[in-house]
């Protein structure tokens with residue numbers, strides 16, 4: 001059975017973000033089931049999933065309530081669209097709940113099937129907004145190096161991943177990238193708060209270089225996820241906010257990872273006191289049980305699109321898909337009734353921070369950082385205290401050792417990342433930290 005699946009996988013399945021040839025030679029690990037914070041492979045190994053799938057299984061695996069919500073909705077109305085003057089209860093109820101949870105100035109939602117589609121939608125809305133405002137030249141978007149905003153052409157262009165750009169052909173025009181607030185990697189030991197202010201100053205410099213009258217929006221994740229769980233210095237966001245206000249530039253905060261409790265608030269923006277004009281969402285919205293994304297649209301943009309825009313020629317077959325919306329609604333209701341956000345903020349986040357910080361003393365670790373339930377370890381050469389030569393692949397080695405010992409941690413270069421389900425228990429955090437330490441020992 002295992003053999004069949006692996007052989008068929010090799011023969012037919014092109015995996016995302018994979019070296020097709022290398023993977024077909026190496027073969028994939030087959031995951032067959034999951035419960036709580038553990039996944040189970042076809043050999044019966046239980047593996048602690050410290051990545052919550054792909055930063056998305058926030059309520060953990062095996063939640064019958066979500067399964068029931070999906071099956072109920074699939075029986076009642078498996079599909080209908082909302083293109084041509086029709087609507088349906090699950091999408092409407094989900095939209096209402098999202099607007100209740102979001103900051104007060106956000107009262108509209110546009111649904112998509114994924115985070116990438118959400119960011120495509122953002123680009124369309126931002127450009128349409130300024131055109132409607134009689135500012136058709138205000139079309140440029142500033143994003144950040146090493147950011148991830150998705151894999152569609154617009155998502156990839158907004159993202160700042162150099163290898164994706166190198167393969168993608170011409171990017172969507174009118175998008176440029178500034179430095180990221182990555183203190184460990186790029187500050188040369190500068191005072192963190194001064195470094196955060198310098199990164200925000202880079203935004204102002206770019207705006208002035210491009211011409212403030214041409215810059216439409218700035219897009220960023222509250223904490224950069226796929227780039228390496230990059231937690232900005234406290235000085236960063238207030239300084240960015242001041243620059244955007246000064247030049248009347250829209251703020252887009254990509255909440256695809258940080259939304260729905262990851263930082264101990266419903267949205268990462270709330271942790272940093274931001275009031276974004278647009279917030280793309282996905283992943284934790286449904287805890288990954290079914291695919292759904294969207295854009296939360298602030299009043300300023302929404303009112304212009306509604307009052308002045310006429311028909312908006314944009315949408316997806318699965319925008320607001322009934323079963324996905326029903327699951328997302330149930331997911332948010334469970335998060336609320338079980339007090340998940342408060343638990344991450346007051347209990348799990350501080351507990352993880354304490355335990356995770358212990359790893360900072362390991363000779364292979366240059367920095368151990370976390371916020372809420374996102375964390376990273378920066379691997380360094382114990383002999384020099386400097387970063388490893390990239391070609392050694394220390395991060396990938398550590399990741400593979402982790403997996404073999406029953407822990408999913410992700411490596412981004414030599415940065416090891418965690419983003420566990422928000423229902424993880426203290427003893428499971430202990431197991432996570434113990435396994436991570438053992439893997440570091442073995443990697444060394």
Ligand code: PLP
Pocket residue numbers: 113114115116117119148149150151221225226254255256257282283293
């Ligand atoms: N935005 C961010 C911050 C992400 O991390 C991701 C996916 O990892 C996306 C957008 C794209 O989401 P999707 O993979 O659902 O298209």
